[in-house]
Structures are given as structure tokens and as C-alpha cells.
Amino acid sequence: MIENENNKEKTIKKPKIKVNRKKMTRSLCILVVLFYIMRISWIHFWVNKYDKLIYPGVKVEGIKLNGKTKEEAVNTLKRNYVNEIFKKNIVIKVQDKSYTINYSKLNINYNIEDTVKDAFKYGKDKSTHDKYKAIRSSEEKNFSLKYKYDKKEIEETISKIQQQFDKKPVDAKITKNKDDDFKITSEKYGQEVDKDKLIKDIDEGISNKAIKDIVVNASLKKVQPSTKKSDLEKIDTKISSFTTNFSSSSDSRINNINISAKALDGTTIMPKGKFSFNNIVGERTEKKGYKAATIIVGDKLESGLGGGVCQVSSTLHNAVVRAGITPTERDHHNMPVSYVGLGMDATVDYGNIDYKFKNTLDYPIYIECVVKDKDITFNIFSNSKLTKKTYDLVNNVKTVSKAGKTICTVKAYKVTYVDGKEVSRQEINSDDYAK
Structure with a gap:
């Protein structure tokens, strides 16, 4: 009896769970669409957010401008860069002396507005998806300011330096005394500021737009005299x-x-x-x-x-x-x-x-x-050594009558002699004289 009941229990089957595949597929599609809509909305949210703002990662002269409007960016650069740069100095060192030029005297003008426009446009010419990628990646992009400045103060300072350090060379001199003897005084070397190199170094320093002072060492170069004692001897x-x-x-x-x-x-x-x-x-x-x-x-x-x-x-x-x-x-x-x-x-x-x-x-x-x-x-x-040749100046005169006047047409020649013999005759001028 018991055995039969056990066998009966063994033969009882579990009910089958039926899966509605159509409903699952529809639900999955709905989830995908919702995700897509959310992502598109998310992308548009960020793209729209930065439509009037500068993209992340964008800098001008190393100053971060991400998330700023054009006006805010201009003000930031003026406050954090230009105002600071005007405190900067150009320091020219010549031997043990220094000459300082403050940036405020250069009348330096940076193209801030134009550079901010370029920074603002960065990334905005791409597709919506690429714009989003650019915003999220925050890839760095650094813009440089262009500038113009007045060189008058620099040139005036260099002129002062030249007045203090330039020394003209002194040529060797030869004189002849009453006894027909020559006396020669030795030459003296001069010196001058290497102006071209100094201006180039200053320009390079200004092009490095870091806030710290520019320090330039001026070079002095030796100036040779045009006449030396060895030549006059x-x-x-x-x-x-x-x-x-x-x-x-x-x-x-x-x-x-x-x-x-x-x-x-x-x-x-x-x-x-x-x-x-x-x-x-x-x-x-x-x-x-x-x-x-x-x-x-x-x-x-x-x-x-x-x-x-x-x-x-x-x-x-x-x-x-x-x-x-x-x-x-x-x-x-x-x-x-x-x-x-x-x-x-x-x-x-x-x-x-x-x-x-x-x-x-x-x-x-x-x-x-x-x-x-x-x-x-x-x-x-x-x-x-030049006495191996000697020279003479001779003329050849022809007289003619023109318009009732006597005209002398003359050719003059430089004649060259070697050992007393003529070796060449060069015409050096032809003239007319009225007698």
C-alpha cells in the first residue's frame, strides 16, 4: 500500500512555464529606444550647454577658458594675463650694469578678442556627436596671443648703452719729421654693443609670453681699426x-x-x-x-x-x-x-x-x-717693391678752329715703364680747351 503511494508521487509532473517571446522582444526594443532617447537627450544637453561657451580643455597662453562665454574669456585674459604681463620687465645686462624697461612702456597690444573668437569656435564646426566627444574628452588645445609693440623705448635704451660702452677704434698714424724719418703710432682696438644680436634676443624674450621678467645679456664685440701699424710699416x-x-x-x-x-x-x-x-x-x-x-x-x-x-x-x-x-x-x-x-x-x-x-x-x-x-x-x-715700375703723364694735342675759336683737343696718357722701357700707354682722359 505504501509502495503504491510512493510510486504515485513519483509519477506527478511539474507544470511548464510558458514564455511570451513577443512581449520580451517588445520590452527589449522599448528599453533600447528609451536608452537611445536618453543618450541623444544627454548628448544634446551637453552640446547645447556649450553652444555659447568655450569647450573644455581650451586654453589661451595656458589660462583655462573652458565653460566661459566670449566676454568672460576676454575679461579673464585681461585680468589674469595682460594686467600681470604689464608688471613684467626687460632687464638688459652689460658687464656690471643693468638697464630695465617695464612692459608698460612698450605699448604692447595683444589680439585678445580675435584669439578668444578662435578659441570659442574650436570644435563647433563638427557634427553633434563629435562635438559631444570633444566636450567629454576635454582634449587640451592651447591658443597663442599675437602682439605688437612699440620699439622706441628699447631703441632709446640701446642707444644709451651704446653711448656708455661703444668706443671707436683709433687708427695707427704715420707722420714724417723734418729729418724725413717716419714715425708710426700704434692702433687701438674699439668695442661696440652687438646691437643686432641684442634686438634679436629681446624679441625672442618677448615672444616667450611667460609672466616672469626677461633677462638679456648684451654682447660687446671688438672693433678693429682700419689702419694698423704693421700696414704702415x-x-x-x-x-x-x-x-x-x-x-x-x-x-x-x-x-x-x-x-x-x-x-x-x-x-x-x-x-x-x-x-x-x-x-x-x-x-x-x-x-x-x-x-x-x-x-x-x-x-x-x-x-x-x-x-x-x-x-x-x-x-x-x-x-x-x-x-x-x-x-x-x-x-x-x-x-x-x-x-x-x-x-x-x-x-x-x-x-x-x-x-x-x-x-x-x-x-x-x-x-x-x-x-x-x-x-x-x-x-x-x-x-x-713698387719701384720696379715707373709712370709718366704725357699728352697729345691737336688744334682746330671751330666757329672762329681755336680749340685744343687733348688726349692724356698714363705711360708705364719697366727698366726705363715703355710697356704700356693708357688713355685716361680726352679734353677740349678754348684758347
């Missing part, structure tokens, strides 16, 4: 000479010859150096002692201040050519002169006509001018 002999006479001159003309001759005496010109008669002699004025004397104006004789100076320039011209140097600028009188041959004169008129040449020799030249016994003599000294 190469002058050891006379290489040319030329003399003209002014015995028929008036006292005023003699006076003018003496003044201009004294100005030229002792002139030294280095190789490739340039000579200008007017630059050395200067303007012929009463203040300098010049007097009125006969001068040639066109084809007439007139009285003018500094008459006689042209004899000095003409005498020098003849000595220079006989030293082997061809002038780079030389003009002639319209009428013949008595002290040199036709085509061999060199007229000068301050501000209008000059006599110039370039030292084309390999050695420096020393110009000596001696006025004695109504003679003026120019001696050109240089190196003895």
Missing part, C-alpha cells in the same frame, strides 16, 4: 713726385694754396681706400682763412673765394698718376692753365666738382705736400 720709399710753381701768384692766391696744401699733407690711404679732395680739404670759406683770388669760370677769369686751390689739386693729380694710380673722378678747366700742361689739370669746386681716386696699389700710400720757395710739391710714399 710697409711705407718705406718715395714712389712719385711732382712740383708746380706759383711765383706769379697774388698774396691771396698764395694764402689759399698754403691752406689747402696743409689740409692734404700727411694723408694716408690704405689699399682699396678712396680719396676725395673736397672731403679732406673741405669747403673753402672765409672762416677757414680763404681769400678771394682769380678763378676760371667757364671761359672767363673772375675773382672767387679759394682761387689757387685748383693748382693744388692739379699738382696732386700729376703725382698720383705718376704713382701708377688712375683717378676715378677728374675734370678740366675750360681754358688752359699755366702751371701744368694741357689735359693734365684737375679743377675742383666744392659741392660741384671733385677730384677722386682709389688706391689700387697693394700697399698704403702716404701723401706729403711741401710748399717752399713758391713751389708746391706732392710726394707719394709707399713700398719699395
Whole structure:
């Protein structure tokens, strides 16, 4: 009996649970849609929130501007950057001295508004989804301010530094005493502020827009003299000479010859150096002692201040050519002169006509001018190696009649000799004179 009851219990089956798959699918779909709607709403919430705000991670000069409006960002930069930067100094150190320039004196102007506009636009040209990613990622983006500033204060400070530290070099000098011996004084080196490097270093310091002061060390560079003792020691002999006479001159003309001759005496010109008669002699004025004397104006004789100076320039011209140097600028009188041959004169008129040449020799030249016994003599000294060649100035004159006037057409030549034999003949000028 008991056994049968147990068997009966064993044969009882559990009821089956039926699952409504359609309902589950529908519920799942509803959940997905709800999640999607929530996510879209969430994305739009953040995107809309930052529609008028600067995105997270955006900085200008390292200052965080995330979540700020354009106006707030501008005010933040002015307060936390510009106002602080104006407390900054540029400190220029030169040896043991310092020179300070406050930023307020630079009139520096930063493009804050334009930079904030760029910072505000950052990320806003993307799709909604990418905007959201940019907002949530807070990826850093740093903008730099552009600036302009007035260099006047910097240039004035550098000018003060130059006045205190710049020293001009002193050239070696050569003089000739009464015993015809040369005496040479040594050169002295100068120094100057390396202005270009200093300005570059200051600009680089300003471009580093950190708040701390800019400290710049100015460099002093050595300035070599243009003439050194070792160069002048190469002058050891006379290489040319030329003399003209002014015995028929008036006292005023003699006076003018003496003044201009004294100005030229002792002139030294280095190789490739340039000579200008007017630059050395200067303007012929009463203040300098010049007097009125006969001068040639066109084809007439007139009285003018500094008459006689042209004899000095003409005498020098003849000595220079006989030293082997061809002038780079030389003009002639319209009428013949008595002290040199036709085509061999060199007229000068301050501000209008000059006599110039370039030292084309390999050695420096020393110009000596001696006025004695109504003679003026120019001696050109240089190196003895140059005496292997000698030079002369000769002319070729042709006379013709034009419009009832006698005209002399003249060609002048620099003739080169080696061991007394002519080796070349170079035409250096062609002139017309009215007799």
C-alpha cells in the first residue's frame, strides 16, 4: 500500500512555464529606444550647454577658458594675463650694469578678442556627436596671443648703452719729421654693443609670453681699426713726385694754396681706400682763412673765394698718376692753365666738382705736400717693391678752329715703364680747351 503511494508521487509532473517571446522582444526594443532617447537627450544637453561657451580643455597662453562665454574669456585674459604681463620687465645686462624697461612702456597690444573668437569656435564646426566627444574628452588645445609693440623705448635704451660702452677704434698714424724719418703710432682696438644680436634676443624674450621678467645679456664685440701699424710699416720709399710753381701768384692766391696744401699733407690711404679732395680739404670759406683770388669760370677769369686751390689739386693729380694710380673722378678747366700742361689739370669746386681716386696699389700710400720757395710739391710714399715700375703723364694735342675759336683737343696718357722701357700707354682722359 505504501509502495503504491510512493510510486504515485513519483509519477506527478511539474507544470511548464510558458514564455511570451513577443512581449520580451517588445520590452527589449522599448528599453533600447528609451536608452537611445536618453543618450541623444544627454548628448544634446551637453552640446547645447556649450553652444555659447568655450569647450573644455581650451586654453589661451595656458589660462583655462573652458565653460566661459566670449566676454568672460576676454575679461579673464585681461585680468589674469595682460594686467600681470604689464608688471613684467626687460632687464638688459652689460658687464656690471643693468638697464630695465617695464612692459608698460612698450605699448604692447595683444589680439585678445580675435584669439578668444578662435578659441570659442574650436570644435563647433563638427557634427553633434563629435562635438559631444570633444566636450567629454576635454582634449587640451592651447591658443597663442599675437602682439605688437612699440620699439622706441628699447631703441632709446640701446642707444644709451651704446653711448656708455661703444668706443671707436683709433687708427695707427704715420707722420714724417723734418729729418724725413717716419714715425708710426700704434692702433687701438674699439668695442661696440652687438646691437643686432641684442634686438634679436629681446624679441625672442618677448615672444616667450611667460609672466616672469626677461633677462638679456648684451654682447660687446671688438672693433678693429682700419689702419694698423704693421700696414704702415710697409711705407718705406718715395714712389712719385711732382712740383708746380706759383711765383706769379697774388698774396691771396698764395694764402689759399698754403691752406689747402696743409689740409692734404700727411694723408694716408690704405689699399682699396678712396680719396676725395673736397672731403679732406673741405669747403673753402672765409672762416677757414680763404681769400678771394682769380678763378676760371667757364671761359672767363673772375675773382672767387679759394682761387689757387685748383693748382693744388692739379699738382696732386700729376703725382698720383705718376704713382701708377688712375683717378676715378677728374675734370678740366675750360681754358688752359699755366702751371701744368694741357689735359693734365684737375679743377675742383666744392659741392660741384671733385677730384677722386682709389688706391689700387697693394700697399698704403702716404701723401706729403711741401710748399717752399713758391713751389708746391706732392710726394707719394709707399713700398719699395713698387719701384720696379715707373709712370709718366704725357699728352697729345691737336688744334682746330671751330666757329672762329681755336680749340685744343687733348688726349692724356698714363705711360708705364719697366727698366726705363715703355710697356704700356693708357688713355685716361680726352679734353677740349678754348684758347
